[in-house]
Amino acid sequence: MQHQPLRHPRKLRVVTIGGGISAMNLAYEVMHGYDEEAGNLEDIELGGTWVVNRYPGVACDVPAHIYTFPFEPNPNWTAFYASGPEIQAYFTRTVAKYNLARDVKLSHEIVHAQFDTHQGIWNLKVSHKGRVFDDWCNVLVSATGFLSHWKWPDIPGLHDFAGVKVHSAAWDEEWDYSGKKVAVVGNGSSAIQIMPEVARSAARVVNFIRSPTWITPGLGSALIGGEVNRVYSEEEKRRFREEPGELNRHRKEIQHGSNKAFDLFVKDSSAQKAAFESTSQTMLSRLGGNTSLASKLTPTWEVGCRRATPGPGYLEAFTSPHVSLTTSPITRITPSGILTSDGTHHAVDAIICATGFDVSHRPPFPFLGLDNTDLRDYWNDEPLGYLSVACPYFPNLFFYSGPNAPVGHGSLMAALSWTTRYISLWLRKIASEDILFVVPTPEATEEFNTYGDEIMERFVWSGGCRSWYKNGRVDGRITAVWQGSAIGFKEVVGQLRPEDFRIVWRTANRWRWMGDGRTRVEREEGADLAWYLKK
Numbered sequence: 001m002q003h004q005p006l007r008h009p010r011k012l013r014v015v016t017i018g019g020g021i022s023a024m025n026l027a028y029e030v031m032h033g034y035d036e037e038a039g040n041l042e043d044i045e046l047g048g049t050w051v052v053n054r055y056p057g058v059a060c061d062v063p064a065h066i067y068t069f070p071f072e073p074n075p076n077w078t079a080f081y082a083s084g085p086e087i088q089a090y091f092t093r094t095v096a097k098y099n100l101a102r103d104v105k106l107s108h109e110i111v112h113a114q115f116d117t118h119q120g121i122w123n124l125k126v127s128h129k130g131r132v133f134d135d136w137c138n139v140l141v142s143a144t145g146f147l148s149h150w151k152w153p154d155i156p157g158l159h160d161f162a163g164v165k166v167h168s169a170a171w172d173e174e175w176d177y178s179g180k181k182v183a184v185v186g187n188g189s190s191a192i193q194i195m196p197e198v199a200r201s202a203a204r205v206v207n208f209i210r211s212p213t214w215i216t217p218g219l220g221s222a223l224i225g226g227e228v229n230r231v232y233s234e235e236e237k238r239r240f241r242e243e244p245g246e247l248n249r250h251r252k253e254i255q256h257g258s259n260k261a262f263d264l265f266v267k268d269s270s271a272q273k274a275a276f277e278s279t280s281q282t283m284l285s286r287l288g289g290n291t292s293l294a295s296k297l298t299p300t301w302e303v304g305c306r307r308a309t310p311g312p313g314y315l316e317a318f319t320s321p322h323v324s325l326t327t328s329p330i331t332r333i334t335p336s337g338i339l340t341s342d343g344t345h346h347a348v349d350a351i352i353c354a355t356g357f358d359v360s361h362r363p364p365f366p367f368l369g370l371d372n373t374d375l376r377d378y379w380n381d382e383p384l385g386y387l388s389v390a391c392p393y394f395p396n397l398f399f400y401s402g403p404n405a406p407v408g409h410g411s412l413m414a415a416l417s418w419t420t421r422y423i424s425l426w427l428r429k430i431a432s433e434d435i436l437f438v439v440p441t442p443e444a445t446e447e448f449n450t451y452g453d454e455i456m457e458r459f460v461w462s463g464g465c466r467s468w469y470k471n472g473r474v475d476g477r478i479t480a481v482w483q484g485s486a487i488g489f490k491e492v493v494g495q496l497r498p499e500d501f502r503i504v505w506r507t508a509n510r511w512r513w514m515g516d517g518r519t520r521v522e523r524e525e526g527a528d529l530a531w532y533l534k535k
């Protein structure tokens, strides 16, 4: 018999890989929502996305007041949409305020992970300053981000280019592009933010695009009269500081609007049809009525099929004589420029590759679960995860924004907090019910994905565009986006479904967590032992 109270939790060692907003969400939960667990985070540099992406114009195109940790509303956002540096400053402040870096090990990269079925632990190899050492944990949390592994595009000759070559996610802040002839490859959200900034001082800018992107009004912009952005007055910020109810009202108004706007993502909905019509019109007008440019820059597929972007100044930039658009496919890159299939050689001093990330979800290191299954192989063809938070054959492993996460509409912040809650429910259960490991079953995962793919047919993400939501394909499964609304995700991950899991206990009798049959509260001096009589 266990001589301890019923549900007496054991200490778990938890390692989180990553130091972005996901990892800090868990740090907050572990440090401030718990007494029992030990937290331990590994990262390269705190801030993740907002440390790495330093290109000119980097900004959050969802309203700042909903791109905010739920536990730390910020009355002082300077504007409706915040810049990358302002987000990073807020992040750093929050980490300091709650001491969230307490267990963080900077510049520690996980390079190998292997699950030990007998001990129910992950054995890790960690690289730090050229030295690789061993570590371990009971539960591993992958918070490595879904847009954190940037890659060069696969264009012949790219590495023979003799001029400056930069990627949006590895920006060289020392580089001065003023007076230069610059090529910008791509028109995803990064390129769209970079273009107008570079066009301000470059001598010439040519944007090479393969497919068009919807340039829409910003999320929530109706609340600021359709303006591109709006600076909060000192008076507004003072009111937000002094009257938390006002701040909450403003945040709720934005969040409600964001959730309401989900109708847009339903194919053939009236919201979709209206957005298609009105955005086509506004794009044409922002292009100064240039129908030739509009025909190249306006998509034919549904709004939102690939990520729509407000892109203040992007379309307008093409009305300047020194900015041009090329839709002829790139054939190769030469030492002095870019050759397109129409036979034109575009001589440039620099090439900006705003060409995106490795979104395969495959880890870049050996990640070995049950029966030595390597996650790199398991997710080689399709990343099939369980509700974006777990994966069969990989016990005691949880993900933030794994495959099919709610990354396709609105701010990610709320969804990250729901994921935190979900992970924390498992941590409590594992710790207090004498569990060795938990792992979703292949059957539950397969059925989830089969049904999810069916639901997906109704949503615009499955339209005929190429996008990173489909891992860079035109056709094929949606690998990145959750099969429904953000609120739907909250509902699904709001509670555990142990029926979808294989649970292995630490001893032969799964009831040992009953301890000596009495609860902890019964041992507390002066405790109310009739608290359950409410009336």
Ligand SMILES: Cc1cc2nc3c(=O)[nH]c(=O)nc-3n(C[C@H](O)[C@H](O)[C@H](O)COP(=O)(O)OP(=O)(O)OC[C@H]3O[C@@H](n4cnc5c(N)ncnc54)[C@H](O)[C@@H]3O)c2cc1C
Pocket: 017, 018, 019, 020, 021, 022, 023, 042, 043, 044, 045, 046, 047, 048, 049, 050, 053, 058, 059, 060, 061, 062, 067, 108, 109, 110, 111, 143, 144, 145, 146, 147, 148, 190, 400, 401, 410, 411, 412, 413
């Ligand atoms: C330019 C840009 C703008 C964006 N704007 C928005 C927006 O407006 N709204 C929105 O909702 N989302 C936006 N996103 C998505 C954004 O990535 C998420 O909102 C969020 O920042 C993701 O946070 P994260 O902590 O999950 O991942 P990340 O911020 O990507 O952090 C991942 C962390 O994991 C670490 N890591 C990775 N591998 C290892 C390893 N092997 N060992 C140790 N550490 C490792 C990295 O160093 C990094 O610290 C944007 C993304 C980009 C690229």
Ligand SMILES: NC(=O)c1ccc[n+]([C@@H]2O[C@H](COP(=O)([O-])OP(=O)(O)OC[C@H]3O[C@@H](n4cnc5c(N)ncnc54)[C@H](OP(=O)(O)O)[C@@H]3O)[C@@H](O)[C@H]2O)c1
Pocket: 059, 060, 061, 062, 147, 153, 154, 155, 168, 185, 186, 187, 188, 189, 190, 191, 193, 209, 210, 211, 212, 307, 330, 354, 355, 356, 357, 466, 467, 468, 472
């Ligand atoms: N909120 C924000 O303000 C913000 C800002 C930046 C990024 N983000 C997030 O980050 C995501 C990724 O954005 P991103 O712009 O970095 O990447 P992305 O959306 O994947 O766009 C990459 C662009 O590069 C092009 N491209 C890729 N490989 C190419 C090749 N070999 N030859 C020619 N063109 C090539 C793509 O063309 P195709 O169109 O033909 O594929 C696409 O236009 C966004 O969707 C968003 O979620 C958000």
